[in-house]
Amino acid sequence: MTILHRSPRRLPRRLVALAGAALLGLTLTACGDDAEEVTVGLITKQEENAFWVTMREVAEDTAEEENVELLTATGTSDTDVQSQVAALESMTGAGAVGILIAPTDSTELVPAIERAREAGVIVIAVDTPVEPESAVDALFATDNFRAGELIGRYASAEAAERGFEPRVALLDLAPGIRSGELRREGFLQGFGIAPGGPPPASVDTEGDRDLARAGMERLLAADPGINVVYTVNEPAAFGAIEALEAAGRDLDDVIVVSVDGGCEAIKNGVRPGTIDATAQQYPQNMAREGVEAVARAARGGEAPAEYLDTGVQLITGDPAPGVESRDVAYGVRNCWGD
Amino acid sequence: MHRHLVAPFVLLILCFAAWGAAANLTDVLVGVFRSIFDMSNFQSSLVQFAYYGAYFALAIPAAMINKRFGYKAGVLVGLGLAAIGGVLFWPASELLVYEAFLLALFVLAGGLSILETSANPFVIAMGEERSATQRLNLAQAFNPVGANIGVLLGALLILPALTPEPAKTIMSPEELRASQEQDLSLVLGPYLGIAAVLVAIWLLIAFRRMDLPSVPGAEAVPSGSTVGRLWANRHYRYGVLAQFFNVAAQTCTWTFTILYAQDVVGVSAEGAGWYLQASLILFLVSRFVMTWLLGLFRPTLLLLIMALFGVACCAVAIFSLNIVGLLAVVAISASLSLMFPTIYGVALHGLGEDAKYGAAGLVMAILGGALLPMVHAAVMDRVGAAAGFVVPGVCLALVAAYALFDLRTTRDSGAPEPAGTP
Numbered sequence: 001m002t003i004l005h006r007s008p009r010r011l012p013r014r015l016v017a018l019a020g021a022a023l024l025g026l027t028l029t030a031c032g033d034d035a036e037e038v039t040v041g042l043i044t045k046q047e048e049n050a051f052w053v054t055m056r057e058v059a060e061d062t063a064e065e066e067n068v069e070l071l072t073a074t075g076t077s078d079t080d081v082q083s084q085v086a087a088l089e090s091m092t093g094a095g096a097v098g099i100l101i102a103p104t105d106s107t108e109l110v111p112a113i114e115r116a117r118e119a120g121v122i123v124i125a126v127d128t129p130v131e132p133e134s135a136v137d138a139l140f141a142t143d144n145f146r147a148g149e150l151i152g153r154y155a156s157a158e159a160a161e162r163g164f165e166p167r168v169a170l171l172d173l174a175p176g177i178r179s180g181e182l183r184r185e186g187f188l189q190g191f192g193i194a195p196g197g198p199p200p201a202s203v204d205t206e207g208d209r210d211l212a213r214a215g216m217e218r219l220l221a222a223d224p225g226i227n228v229v230y231t232v233n234e235p236a237a238f239g240a241i242e243a244l245e246a247a248g249r250d251l252d253d254v255i256v257v258s259v260d261g262g263c264e265a266i267k268n269g270v271r272p273g274t275i276d277a278t279a280q281q282y283p284q285n286m287a288r289e290g291v292e293a294v295a296r297a298a299r300g301g302e303a304p305a306e307y308l309d310t311g312v313q314l315i316t317g318d319p320a321p322g323v324e325s326r327d328v329a330y331g332v333r334n335c336w337g338d
Numbered sequence: 339m340h341r342h343l344v345a346p347f348v349l350l351i352l353c354f355a356a357w358g359a360a361a362n363l364t365d366v367l368v369g370v371f372r373s374i375f376d377m378s379n380f381q382s383s384l385v386q387f388a389y390y391g392a393y394f395a396l397a398i399p400a401a402m403i404n405k406r407f408g409y410k411a412g413v414l415v416g417l418g419l420a421a422i423g424g425v426l427f428w429p430a431s432e433l434l435v436y437e438a439f440l441l442a443l444f445v446l447a448g449g450l451s452i453l454e455t456s457a458n459p460f461v462i463a464m465g466e467e468r469s470a471t472q473r474l475n476l477a478q479a480f481n482p483v484g485a486n487i488g489v490l491l492g493a494l495l496i497l498p499a500l501t502p503e504p505a506k507t508i509m510s511p512e513e514l515r516a517s518q519e520q521d522l523s524l525v526l527g528p529y530l531g532i533a534a535v536l537v538a539i540w541l542l543i544a545f546r547r548m549d550l551p552s553v554p555g556a557e558a559v560p561s562g563s564t565v566g567r568l569w570a571n572r573h574y575r576y577g578v579l580a581q582f583f584n585v586a587a588q589t590c591t592w593t594f595t596i597l598y599a600q601d602v603v604g605v606s607a608e609g610a611g612w613y614l615q616a617s618l619i620l621f622l623v624s625r626f627v628m629t630w631l632l633g634l635f636r637p638t639l640l641l642l643i644m645a646l647f648g649v650a651c652c653a654v655a656i657f658s659l660n661i662v663g664l665l666a667v668v669a670i671s672a673s674l675s676l677m678f679p680t681i682y683g684v685a686l687h688g689l690g691e692d693a694k695y696g697a698a699g700l701v702m703a704i705l706g707g708a709l710l711p712m713v714h715a716a717v718m719d720r721v722g723a724a725a726g727f728v729v730p731g732v733c734l735a736l737v738a739a740y741a742l743f744d745l746r747t748t749r750d751s752g753a754p755e756p757a758g759t760p
Contacts, residue, residue, distance in 0.1 A: 263604055267659070282504040289508075311507035317722075329601035329723045334504050338604075 038298045041071040041091035041099040045078045050337025059287035066295045081105050085112040098122035098294030110135045126286040138304040140286045144182035147279035150314040151257035152190020154277045157320035164227050169219045170202035171231040180232050187230045205236045212239025220247050231258040234265035263335035271328045277316035285310040343464045349539045354477050357450040358484025364389045365592045366492030374521045383715035388440040390708035392447035400455035412456025417540040420449025424533025431522040482622050491528045493611025577685020578699045580740035584677040586706030587733035590714040591670045601723035603664050617671040624675035638744040641680045645738035648673030652731030
């Protein structure tokens with residue numbers, strides 16, 4: 001089901017700020033925004049995941065600052081293609097000059113995207129790429145290879161510091177999903193595992209906590225001495241931790257790394273130290289840069305860049321020597337969700 | 339009050355509001371500078387060291403200015419220096435150098451220190467003696483109003499408009515510098531505004547004829563025997579220490595409320611400012627409640643209870659890393675609300691003529707606000723954002739110890755203590 005609505009207008013911050021300044025006799029010039037109003041659409045995958053909620057909220061704030069009317073729509077799950085097709089059509093009909101879309105399917109949505117572009121709409125894929133990449137005007141997303149590389153370098157340095165003989169396990173996403181593949185490849189390179197060598201033990205988890213726990217139990221049955229665990233996302237990390245604890249392993253003897261940077265994992269995983277480090281990505285940047293890029297292009301400015309890396313930071317409470325990282329407080333300040 | 343002094347009195351009331359605003363805007367600045375310059379908590383806490391250090395350092399020079407040149411000169415020097423400090427934010431924001439802001443803050447706070455030292459007796463001298471207390475209370479009532487405005491300015495004008503940290507992760511060096519300039523311009527605005535208000539007050543006071551009584555010479559310098567008597571009085575000596583730790587606890591709590599909200603709970607910068615605002619409002623309301631309760635209980639018993647309540651709040655803040663911990667941080671302000679006047683009164687009780695000199699020592703305990711926030715910040719950097727609240731917790735425990743000491747000790751009225759007494 002698609003939910004299409006216009007973001008409500010809020011009291012402009014400048015007016016509130018002006019009232020505050022007046023209290024001390026300050027005179028601020030009213031910085032009226034002269035830019036013409038344009039309409040931009042944002043289509044996310046669902047509202048259950050805090051990642052998408054944060055993306056919508058930041059898009060709404062940015063739209064307010066940029067004199068943009070924002071149309072938003074979302075589906076019911078990460079695989080709800082029909083809702084996104086319907087939203088593309090309705091937003092195009094509503095006069096959107098540009099649409100940001102987090103595609104639920106990299107190929108099935110391409111025809112609908114092409115129809116929108118033929119109607120003159122700028123389409124930017126956010127978070128997830130489409131195939132072929134040329135089907136959209138631009139991709140604003142995390143560099144997943146870099147995210148994997150960061151936690152790979154951390155895990156390698158930390159293992160060396162703790163004196164581990166590394167026995168690595170990989171909790172992957174699923175075959176054929178590019179973001180998961182890139183994270184895995186990045187981790188292997190960052191950790192220093194050569195592409196041609198024997199691969200570490202791995203299972204597919206679909207990023208699901210329960211599947212990750214079951215997968216980790218199988219890996220531990222095969223090798224009880226696993227001491228470095230790569231997880232493709234944080235639900236998988238929590239599943240792996242449950243399996244490790246159930247197996248009686250002391251988590252101080254295992255390095256668990258992950259990718260995402262959601263608030264639950266930062267507060268309940270990285271802060272207590274059960275997740276040693278995570279690569280935090282920023283849906284805030286995808287939304288802000290996306291809305292600004294479309295508004296700028298629609299007003300005669302430069303077209304959006306083909307690819308924008310929306311940033312990633314390594315978050316840990318236990319920094320490893322030689323690996324640049326941010327502390328837990330930074331992670332809490334900039335995480336998404338509650 | 340003489341009719342020609344009504345306008346200057348109103349202007350002085352604005353001064354009371356101005357230094358309240360500047361002091362609590364500084365609480366907001368610690369987090370703001372940390373964000374803009376991407377620095378550690380310890381480095382950003384130097385803001386408070388500059389501010390309260392200047393207050394401490396300029397207190398005695400202020401008294402000397404008043405004695406030699408009179409209250410009006412003291413007020414004008416204070417206003418002028420504070421205005422210069424505010425204006426210095428402009429070159430500092432052009433230079434994009436943190437130390438330049440610290441210098442500007444030091445000058446601003448130095449001016450406000452002189453202003454505060456001069457304005458209180460100035461207000462008393464502006465009219466008849468029988469209404470002096472009334473005038474002073476009226477003027478001082480505007481200090482917390484200014485304090486709330488200071489936080490409001492930060493919460494409305496600075497915090498919501500700062501460049502988000504995630505945005506900085508994808509900026510080029512040029513874009514990063516531009517974002518720093520933009521963010522520092524947000525800081526500049528309120529301080530230039532404060533400077534403009536101070537200059538206006540300076541002009542209005544400077545060019546207005548005021549016939550005021552001269553500064554009593556007897557208030558100049560205490561004799562050595564006075565200092566000796568004061569030091570020998572344990573209620574006074576420990577009172578100065580208790581005041582030092584009270585001011586330290588207060589400054590730590592208000593300085594790090596916003597950072598706790600952001601770093602521990604994940605509240606947005608915009609939302610975090612409102613928790614500090616809530617702390618100040620709670621402080622204000624609690625003051626009235628405590629005034630009523632002080633009529634029912636012995637002051638040091640109430641001080642003991644509230645200090646222990648503050649310690650408990652700090653413990654909750656350290657161990658409950660969520661909204662409960664944040665509410666506990668806000669609640670510390672309730673415990674702080676009675677401390678300054680209560681310690682002040684207990685420490686000076688029974689000192690007679692020595693009280694006027696003893697008061698200076700209690701005011702100089704403001705040094706706690708300069709030093710302990712740095713310790714708090716260092717703990718945050720090494721152990722974690724919440725763990726820093728062990729510092730105000732220990733400070734409040736020492737205040738509780740002072741209250742307990744007073745409750746369990748008979749007064750010696752400054753009599754020399756037997757050898758070996760700690």
